[in-house]
Ligand code: BEZ
């Protein structure tokens with residue numbers, strides 16, 4: 001114990017956590033310790049470098065609050081969020097694919113009525129997103145909750161923009177008894193992730209660009225169905241192949257079609273022309289615990 005080798009130290013630390021009661025927590029802790037020690041050995045980390053690392057992690061905590069989530073940003077920028085999503089949010093073929101949640105979701109978004117727009121100032125091209133929420137057998141899912149949040153033409157979420165009306169471009173809709181929904185909004189734009197904190201230092205150090213391709217976030221929750229957290233990407237965006245947070249999936253890329261029909265515009269309560277996107281969300285049933 002007193003004259004340890006590096007390997008003996010690692011083993012001693014592992015032993016120190018091997019009585020963790022919760023088996024899953026034990027598995028995660030022991031693997032984390034093993035890999036962290038391996039990482040330190042691999043790069044032969046120096047004490048000044050580790051102090052820099054600690055300062056960096058501390059800065060991420062200090063800049064975070066209820067509106068700013070720097071740690072999620074780190075997870076996104078390092079591809080951890082996408083990897084966890086790939087591993088743990090697998091859906092059967094035919095179901096709508098999910099992707100990362102990002103740092104801008106808010107729990108307390110307001111409900112939006114049928115026909116109401118989430119855009120509380122009209123910057124950008126009017127757009128509707130319409131379709132159905134169904135199960136895997138095509139059965140309609142009534143009363144599903146569809147949370148949406150996005151940027152408008154100024155590239156900022158409401159929580160980043162002190163001039164934005166409260167909850168601008170954010171809210172949730174409910175499906176009707178046929179599982180149908182109608183979202184009114186404006187075309188989202190590509191935007192840079194926040195780079196005024198430690199996450200920005202990481203992007204600059206790696207000479208990466210900070211942009212995400214334009215998208216609308218959607219989270220669909222319904223009784224007895226698996227929750228879906230996804231994006232609707234604009235198929236014309238220039239950053240689809242270089243998303244700074246590695247979260248684009250082919251099936252989530254859509255054609256934002258211009259609809260010039262006055263009759264369609266009237267039926268949706270918008271002015272023609274408008275961008276018209278039809279998108280069904282297909283949800284698997286919740287897994288029943290064994
Ligand atoms: C977003 O899409 O809101 C987002 C995701 C990851 C990092 C930053 C922003």
Ligand code: FE
Pocket residue numbers: 102104150212215217
């Ligand atoms: Fe986003």
